[in-house]
Amino acid sequence: MVFGMFEKLKRILREVVDVVTTKQISVKEFDEKYADKLIIDLVESDVALPVAEEIVSELRSTISNIRVRRGIDVQEYLRNEIKRIIRQVFRNVGSIDLENELKKRNLTIIVFLGVNGVGKTTTIAKLGYRFRKLGYRPLFVAADTFRAGAQEQLKEHGKRLGIPVFSRPYGTDPAAVVYDSIVFAKQNKFDIILVDTAGRMHTDIDLMDELRKIIRVGKPHYKILVVDALTGNDAVEQAKLFNDKIGVDGVIVTKLDADVKGGTILSVVHTIRKPVLYIGVGQKYEDLRRFDVDWLIDTLI
């Protein structure tokens, strides 16, 4: 992992703790000198504006509490409060333990959504690797039948991992590919279907219409949105769009290994209120981790 993951957000939070601890600032001083700058700094670290405002407003009441509570370890108190504030973003978003869910049925169908380049195909390969290690039999499905090379990329991963790839000639209706793949998976006793979809449309068919058709026909158990941590606000906009147009059950955030800012996960979760299931932390098959709020909080503070 690259040194400096989330460095920007970490530094901002560290500075807040330092200022409040050493200067013992009042709420008035905080409002006048720090609050606005803090919001801007947070937004520049990919923390969405409503989340940044919430953090600053909570911090404000924390500072006013410090004055009342004499004899406490201010630094310790502040750090715990910041942890609590961040944890709050994840309250009531639910969770999906995919690895446990797989046990519940013979065949689990998962469709991966996301714009081009976010890391859908790579993430599917990583998950296939992971599930197979757990003893399952995954099948990859190439449902991007438009972009030249899309199927080959998935097949290359399949070959390396020894995981079969279901595909049909380019130009085939992706929903038909998914339908046929389910029949095939049932006949051949696969446990999991991982469907790779297009991130961009090369014809005048609307991508969202096509994805909706895939969902209608494939009736997946999970619709997982993949977003790229490095894209910050774009990731938030994509999350909103896909969740509104198609419905998202959970999110995978990729490229965190290269993310020096750190706010994307907070912003996406706060915006669509859906859980992050996994995070991508590199380009190797092992570089996928289950997302854990405590890990994020401990990394940030």
Ligand SMILES: Nc1nc2c(ncn2[C@@H]2O[C@H](COP(=O)(O)OP(=O)(O)OP(=O)(O)O)[C@@H](O)[C@H]2O)c(=O)[nH]1
């Ligand atoms: N550093 C890093 N790179 C990643 C990660 N996940 C994916 N990538 C890289 O991101 C690039 C794009 O990944 P793809 O999996 O091809 O993206 P995609 O969403 O399938 O793209 P389209 O098929 O064009 O829609 C590749 O170079 C991947 O190696 C990650 O967690 N960390």
Ligand SMILES: [Mg+2]
């Ligand atoms: Mg792809």
